[in-house]
Amino acid sequence: MTDISVLYEDGEALVIDKPAGLPIERPRRGGASLEDHVEALKLGFQRAPVAVHRLDTDTSGCLLLARNPKALKRFNAAFQDKLVGKTYLGIVAGAVQDDEGSIDLALKKISSKERGWRMIVARAGKPSITHWTKRAELQGGLTLVEFRPETGRTHQIRVHAEHAFGYALLGDPVYGHKDARVGRTMLHASALVVERPGKPDITAQAPLPEDFARLGAG
Template identity: 65%
Template structure:
């Protein structure tokens, strides 16, 4: 398949014999959309980088979400990385923008999630007592003022990896959907001041027995800076530019 010319190939943030971490751009689906169009699969041949096999994504990021995406370069590594995710041994942080200022500076959101669907609205996740456990820690990094409005930069550290976890936890745990979220925020088509859901997979770290850990950091996105926020310091990584 020909690589689409409208999408910039994802930069590589980490590489060794069993793993790649790429900086997935916002707007690039991991899986092929039902309606067709570009997706990560279009770049897997180019990401072989001399290896016989194409790398395989270990986890998923929403189409709008940018940042760290882990790929396994062989089946054994894929199996080990999947097990690490299942056992909650993968550490991740995400940056998000909210059009509000939380009352506190840090906190933990413990809301189980379940999937619902309807003909009118399609499917979505909701907080439900009988849902799957979902836990997210968060901290407030920055607040800017725009008249009477406040805009916040939040760092999330999820313990679990449920579908749409941070998007639902932001809405029902902090009281405000992520900026630009068309599902959990304002209705699609309304002006939110953002071209996408403002969520960025900032870091990922995976411990490995007998090998150095996988560690990767995805630089602060340009559209986050255009929204008025500044790149925060990331413990364990070089300070971000800008």
């Protein structure tokens, strides 16, 4: 058995609620990863499921797994064809003034010896669009925001939040700073919808994590 919750299951797909702090791939330095759970996630199938997309190690919530190579190919095509709807909840480390909006800022990956690699806003970067809606003003000057990325760039929501609001996500050590109130970057993949021509959509919702609820986001 695995202690990872399964949010959706059929013959070609699983959607799991990935815990915060669990990397999808084994870190170079070793340690726990999703790979430790794939045998248990077979759930009676011969093949171990494979992650279709990526979530940052700190990010919790909906992660799509393919149960066979044909499904993996189909789901990869669905992401490329923008047939996948992803919804995230994030806690911004400051006040967000407007109620909703869209962020259209191209992103580029850079690396330096001092800071390692990170994403930056750059004209020469890849097009990146995130739609957002303010959900609640929380105590301590924090803001709960729903993010709906139209594109899927690495660290997209994290960089877009910092540039659009002037505040990074709470606890983000790369684009903001660590915060004693939390133990991670506060981002949660709350819902996932994958369109499948000729078949019912894959739909899943991940419950709000405890660390979000403790800050009044529930």
